[in-house]
Amino acid sequence: AQKITQTQPGMFVQEKEAVTLDCTYDTSDPSYGLFWYKQPSSGEMIFLIYQGSYDQQNATEGRYSLNFQKARKSANLVISASQLGDSAMYFCAMRENNYGQNFVFGPGTRLSVLP
């Protein structure tokens, strides 16, 4: 079964507007971490933001914030004030404590920022 689901293969957003990229996950492990990565056309995976399963507050890093809804098993990435350089693939990933140090990645969402 898919552990990480990203239902939006592609998204468009106007420059300077906010956009939400969806991620839902499946785990029975009470201790886990959720991560978002950005992959520009160069191919390198860039770490954006982390949310732990026991964290009480939603994570924020600059223009990135994570809308964490634990009961719904949802960890959506919100990008505020989109910039042209935000155009890239975005991957949601999960690390379960019972699964050691390994990550499971979702299929990704391609974001295109329009001028």
Added chain:
Amino acid sequence: DGGITQSPKYLFRKEGQNVTLSCEQNLNHDAMYWYRQDPGQGLRLIYYSQIVNDFQKGDIAEGYSVSREKKESFPLTVTSAQKNPTAFYLCASSTRSGRSDTQYFGPGTRLTVL
């Protein structure tokens, strides 16, 4: 500057040849990983190593081999047994002590079999 380096950036191989992809990190991370990415797809785990001289198979290890003789280095060999090796290969590393244990990635190697 701390980081992960992968070489070469582009690699061409003839069918039937083995080829080795390099991955080096100077982040003092214990754990290292190899992923494969096919066009338009997510990442799939090939091999991982939590400590020196130890490594484990990931989801798609067939046709690949690794070694971990030094903490800084985790080379991946793509053997002739790998039926469809053309792909983008990403190396990553992480700590094993923190709650987040974020994985950090190298720039990748694009392998093409001719």
